[in-house]
Amino acid sequence: MTAARRRYWLMKSEPDVYSIDDLKRDRKTMWDGVRNYQARNLMRDDMSVGDPVLFYHSNAKPMCIAGLAEVASKSYPDPSAFDRKDKHYDPKSDPENPTWMLVDVKHVATFEAPLTREMLAAEPALADMMLLRRGSRLSVQPVTAAEFKVVQALAKRAAKAAGA
DNA sequence: GCCAACGTTGGC
DNA sequence: GCCAACGTTGGC
Numbered sequence: 001m002t003a004a005r006r007r008y009w010l011m012k013s014e015p016d017v018y019s020i021d022d023l024k025r026d027r028k029t030m031w032d033g034v035r036n037y038q039a040r041n042l043m044r045d046d047m048s049v050g051d052p053v054l055f056y057h058s059n060a061k062p063m064c065i066a067g068l069a070e071v072a073s074k075s076y077p078d079p080s081a082f083d084r085k086d087k088h089y090d091p092k093s094d095p096e097n098p099t100w101m102l103v104d105v106k107h108v109a110t111f112e113a114p115l116t117r118e119m120l121a122a123e124p125a126l127a128d129m130m131l132l133r134r135g136s137r138l139s140v141q142p143v144t145a146a147e148f149k150v151v152q153a154l155a156k157r158a159a160k161a162a163g164a
Numbered sequence: 165g166c167c168a169a170c171g172t173t174g175g176c
Numbered sequence: 177g178c179c180a181a182c183g184t185t186g187g188c
Contacts, residue, residue, distance in 0.1 A: 063186090136169090
């Protein structure tokens, strides 16, 4: 057994559809409905159980990193791809050889003060973060260890400021 | 609501 | 294999 290098991720969700509060309530959820090959490949090939995940609220007011989650399973076929009634049903995906894979994600912490996109954009250390790049639509993104550290520090600072 | 960015589809 | 048309994401 070789220990996998710890990797860090950011996953986007529209809070109107599924928010960090929903994740907290559910404790754990299937990250279903992803229909982008790049995002799938990251979940299928690169994620390990225990990897930290930044939970991002997209298309929201405010847009923000709302908290911390964690990869809670290995990848497995996305059942919503086989459900005719599901919005993300994919008739081309063969259950014998599934196209779409997902992982379970579990709630770790909801930030006391959400880190708004504005705050992130104002942080020089995050200048190269994929999330902040123009036109970056990928809903599952890698985050560097350095970026993750900075986000954690910002979250701590924001919580302090909010509580003070 | 607009539209830039980008992925997918399908004709050729 | 190219590329135009189209659909979606998601910030603004």
